[in-house]
Amino acid sequence: MAETTEVAAEHAGDEGHEHRSRWPIVAALGAASLYLGVGLAFVGLTLVPTIVPLVLGSVGALGLVGGLAGWANEAFVADYFAGHAGPGSEVYTGGMVLFLISDVATFAAGFVYYAFVRAGAWPPAHLPHLLGSLVAVNTALLLASSVTLHYGHEALERGNRRRFLGLLGATLLLGVVFLGGQVLEYYEFVVGEGFTLSSGVFASAFFGLTGLHGLHVSLGVVLLGIAFARALRGHYGPDRDAAIRTTSLYWHFVDLVWVFLVAVLYVGAEL
Numbered sequence: 001m002a003e004t005t006e007v008a009a010e011h012a013g014d015e016g017h018e019h020r021s022r023w024p025i026v027a028a029l030g031a032a033s034l035y036l037g038v039g040l041a042f043v044g045l046t047l048v049p050t051i052v053p054l055v056l057g058s059v060g061a062l063g064l065v066g067g068l069a070g071w072a073n074e075a076f077v078a079d080y081f082a083g084h085a086g087p088g089s090e091v092y093t094g095g096m097v098l099f100l101i102s103d104v105a106t107f108a109a110g111f112v113y114y115a116f117v118r119a120g121a122w123p124p125a126h127l128p129h130l131l132g133s134l135v136a137v138n139t140a141l142l143l144a145s146s147v148t149l150h151y152g153h154e155a156l157e158r159g160n161r162r163r164f165l166g167l168l169g170a171t172l173l174l175g176v177v178f179l180g181g182q183v184l185e186y187y188e189f190v191v192g193e194g195f196t197l198s199s200g201v202f203a204s205a206f207f208g209l210t211g212l213h214g215l216h217v218s219l220g221v222v223l224l225g226i227a228f229a230r231a232l233r234g235h236y237g238p239d240r241d242a243a244i245r246t247t248s249l250y251w252h253f254v255d256l257v258w259v260f261l262v263a264v265l266y267v268g269a270e271l
Helices: 002-016 023-043 051-082 089-119 133-157 161-193 201-232 242-270
Strands: none
Touching: 023 051, 051 201, 089 201, 089 242, 133 161, 133 242, 161 201, 161 242, 201 242
């Protein structure tokens, strides 16, 4: 009787999947260390040795990536290879929504700083022409990637694996090209116009916000790359799409932030 109860409890634990994971804590500590290192690199080099922000940033980046990878493996990949369905997608969807709500505060801090910049003397001394064809192309690429990901997820839900793989691959490619466009934009500003992080308070707001967004896009590209690699191995199906659903939520959020950033930072700077 005791053995039966033990087996039933173990089975219930498998079905309920009450995760008490250490990986979210690792990721959170890594993100905190990364942000602290970047912050010290921007404003604290006169207070601390150069090696301190370098170590904090490097350890933080490894902790963040390692924590997210471990968390994703525990939440999605391990369930697949264990041969059971794991928790419903609602569990992870709700967790992603909560994460994105908290992430709004991160971007909000940058936009509040920009609001204080605009409240001062305008225009600043070093203000290049921001609103050009490159930002328009980048915006179109990112918006197109949201469309391809949305319809790719729909194809997965309908069991159309070929269409799902094609659209997911297109989304990944568009994300990579967007990052290349942002690198090109930085190159044109820094090398072509001498507009750098040290060009004043507007430059710090511009590079801070666009760099933070670029970091989010980079993470999104990594998530899409992992999803695409798993999709090629047949890990997803109409009733097994939690990873695609949560990744889609993150990617659409990043796209929405970019649209708001373009409206406020690029268009706003020209007004």
